Amino acid sequence: MPHPSSAFPTLGILGDGQLGRMTAQAAIRMGMRVKWLAPRASGPMNGLGEGTVGDWKDPDVLRRFAHGCTVVTVESEWAPAEHLAEVLPEGTALWPGPETLFVIRDKGRQKQTLADAGLPVPAFRRCPAVEDALAAAHHFGYPVLLKQYRGSYDGYGNATVRSDEELRAAWPDLADEDGLLVEAWVPFVRELSVLVARRPGGEHVVYPVAYTEQRDHRCHAVVVPAGIPEAVAREARRVGLAAVEAVGGVGLTAVELFEREDGQILVNELAPRPHNTGHYSIEGSHTSQFENHVRAILDWPLGDPGLRAPAAAMVNVLGRRDGTPSAETVRAALEIPGVTVHLYGKTHVRPRRKMGHVTATGTDPDEVRRRAEDAAARIVL
C-alpha cells in the first residue's frame, strides 16, 4: 500500500521486539511512517508499519530497508548497526551512532570509558585469566561479580562468587577468550535509573529519577518519584547525564545506578535505547521515552520529561508457562481501576519472558504501585 505522508519523516527500526513496538507507536501517532527489519517476526511489530523479515547483516537487505528512511535506530545494542552504517544512503541518519554502541556493548570498555570520564563506578578489573580474577577478588574482597564483556543481561552471563573455590568453579563456563570483567560487589540500598534523551548537537532532557526493583536479576517494578532525598536525586541526574555524554549517546539512553547507604551514586550500566525502567513514561510523563527517542534521533525539539500525575508505577508482566498466549485473564486485570495494560503481541510465551507491563498513575507512590502490582499479578498469559 503506498504511504500517505511522504513529506513526513520515515523511521527505520532494526529489531522487532517491544521496544521497537512502543517506539513505532509513538512515531505513528505523530504521523510518521515506520519500517522495520528483523531476522524473524516474534510478534510485537506485527500490524505496525512496514516489516521485512530477512538477513539483517546482508548489505542488499539493509540497503532496501534503509531506502527512504529519514533515520534508522536500533532497539537493541546488539542489532547490526555497523553493517547498516556501511550501506547507509546519503541523507539517512543512524542513531545511536556505531561508536556509542561499540563502547556500550563491551562492559569492560564501557566501565573504562565511564571511569576515564571521572564518573563513579564500582571498582572493576579486566581479567584475561583466572589468576588475574583471583588477584582482583583478593584486592576487592569477596563477594565479587564475574561478568561477561558481551551479551550478558538480566542475570545471564554473570555470577556472584564468594570464595576462590566458587570463582574457580564459575570461570570456565563464563570466560570468553579475553576472560571476564571482575567487579567489586556494591552494598547498595536501592537501584535507580535515569533516562536521558539527547539530540545530535547535545541538547538534552533528563527524566526524573526512577526507583527500580529487580527480582531474579530482572526488572520487576519501577516507581517515580523514587522516594529519595533531593540531594541524592540531583547527584543521580548529574551522574546520569554525564555518563550519557561520556559515551556520546544520541536518542534515549538509560543509565542504571546504585545508591549506596551513604547516598553515593555509582553507575551500574548503560543501555543506548528506550529501557524497561522508562515504560511508565507512556502514561506517566508529558513526553514518553519513546516519543523523546524519536524526536532526539530526528534532531527535533525534545519534550517535557516531567510527570503528568504526581506518581507513576510500572510492573512487568512475565510469562509463567510455555505456549501460545491467551487473553483469558486480561479481563481480571482490567477490573483494577486506573491501570493501563500493555501487551506486546509476542506469539509465544515462556517462563520469565517479558510479555507486557502495567502502568498506574495517581497521587501516592505506594498506592499506585499496589494497583499496578495487583493488575499485573492477575495476568497469566
Added chain:
Amino acid sequence: MPHPSSAFPTLGILGDGQLGRMTAQAAIRMGMRVKWLAPRASGPMNGLGEGTVGDWKDPDVLRRFAHGCTVVTVESEWAPAEHLAEVLPEGTALWPGPETLFVIRDKGRQKQTLADAGLPVPAFRRCPAVEDALAAAHHFGYPVLLKQYRGSYDGYGNATVRSDEELRAAWPDLADEDGLLVEAWVPFVRELSVLVARRPGGEHVVYPVAYTEQRDHRCHAVVVPAGIPEAVAREARRVGLAAVEAVGGVGLTAVELFEREDGQILVNELAPRPHNTGHYSIEGSHTSQFENHVRAILDWPLGDPGLRAPAAAMVNVLGRRDGTPSAETVRAALEIPGVTVHLYGKTHVRPRRKMGHVTATGTDPDEVRRRAEDAAARIVL
C-alpha cells in the same frame, strides 16, 4: 504475515479515518489484532493492522473481512453495518447494533426517540413540505434551524433561517423527499459533551462533562473539567446516560448537549462511536474513549473514565491549504512544553479538514488550553 496472538481478540473496523486509527492503536496496545475494511485508503489506517480496500457493501468482501473477527465496529454511523449484519459469521459480534445506527442516522427519528424517553430536546417538528416548515417556524418563533435528516454534519446540510423569506429560499437546496427537520433555536450559553461507554448488558461508565467550543460549525477546542456548576454537571451526566440508554448504545456513544442560561440541559445530538470531544482522554484520562470503546464492544470490564491530571484540553489541527501534508511546522509545535501531538497520516490536506489534534494536561484549565491552542496554531500541514 501470520498473526501472533491467535488466542487474543481480533477487532474489525469498518472505516479508515482517524477514529478507526485511534481505536486500532488502543486495541493493538492491549495485544489485540486489528483488521479494517474501507472503500479507499485515505491514510490514517496505513501501517496499522491488516487492511482491505474494497467494496464494503459487497457480501463476499464483507464475509472475508469479518472472518476471524471477534467483534466488528464502525467508525462512522454511515458505515454499512446493516450489510455486514447480513453476513456476520456465527460468534462474531457487531457493535454498535444496527438498531442503534438506524435510530441515530435519521435526526428526526433520533430526536423523537429521545423525546419519547422523556429527555429534554429542543422543540422540533418533522416537516414534509415547506408549508409545514413555515407553520413550525411561526409556532417556535424565528430563528429556526433546518436540518437534513441524514448525512448532515459539521454545518453541512443545516441552515439557520430568520424569516419566511430565508426559510423559503433555503428549502429547495436542503430538503429531501421527506422534507426537513425544523428545530427551535436554543439560546445556549455553552455546548457540552458527555461520553458514555456501555457494555451489551448495560454496565457503563460516564466521562466527566467536557466543555466544547465550535468554530464555523466545527469542533475547535475541548476542555475538561467544563467549569460548570456541580448541579449542571450532574444533570448533564444524567441526561447523557439516559440518552445513550434510550438508543441502546453499546460501545462508546457521545452525547452533545446545550446548556441554557438557566442551567437547563438539552440534548443536541448523539454519535454512536468515539468522538472528537473525547480525544483529550488519550492523555487526559485513566482510560481513553478508544480503549473503553474496545472494552465495551468486547464485553470486557470498563476502565476508569476519570482524569489523570486535574485538567486537560484538546485543540484540533485543521487543514489550511490544498496539497500533500508536510511535517515542516511540527517542530515548532513541539517547542511548547507538555503537549502531545497527534497527526492522522492523511495523504491529502484540504482547508478545514481534520488533520490532527493537540492535547495538553496540567492543573489549570485555562493555562492548559492556552498551551494546546498555541501548539495547534503552529502546525500548518
